[in-house]
Amino acid sequence: MLHLKNVTKVYGEDNHQVLALRGIDLDVGPGEFIAITGPSGCGKSTLLHLACGLDLPTDGQVIVNGRTTASMNDDALTVMRRHEIGLVFQTFNLIPTLTALENVVLPATLEGRSFASQMDRGRILLNSVKLVGRDHHYPDQLSGGEAQRVAIARALIMDPIILLADEPTGNLDSESGMAIIDLLIEFGNLEAETSKGKVRRSTLIVTHDESIANRAKRRVRLKDGKVL
Secondary structure, eight states: OEEEEEEEEEESOGGGOEEEEEEEEEEEOTTOEEEEEOSTTSSHHHHHHHHTTSSOOSEEEEEETTEEGGGSOHHHHHHHHHHHEEEEETTOOOOTTSOHHHHHHHHHHHTTOOHHHHHHHHHHHHHHTTOTTOTTOOGGGSOHHHHHHHHHHHHHTTOOSEEEEESTTTTSOHHHHHHHHHHHHHHHTSEEEETTEEEEOEEEEEOSOHHHHTTSSEEEEEETTEEO
């Protein structure tokens, strides 16, 4: 599903260079739930940004579902993220002027699908993340845990094959955080529909929380931009 081959990422130029990742090799298979751990500044978020094509490697290859991100233009990368990758961030990134339901179906409407055609699927996803009856609430009317549930539903609206979550519990209390991890594990165990048939969804989560990392099937530890 996802392959990083000898990936290096350098920021800056000349004497101001920062080596964020150093020769990373990582293979993620269908159905895997992987925790990316390590101290602050070790390259965890950089790895996720490269995995979804928000950034490109300085050297090496990032291959998503058989395609190399460095060989794709901006439009192609955008389409790939919209169709194949679900993103969940620490800060939720909900649009404050849209309701919960409108936020969930936003990726589909950006694709050109009508809001009306996506309402039923959006409501099903909101119900599945335990937000029954919250369709028409705005982000400022939701708790942090509820807002993150909306973000998860939004990440799933296009039925992605890969879920990437960057510290998704960082702004939540421990009880809400564990509920979010339960949801990510639940959805990570489901199948996604692709042009080649159904595949089990893969999940990568960046976290500092040991209790969360211990629930992953596999843990990748980073330090100073390298896999330990």
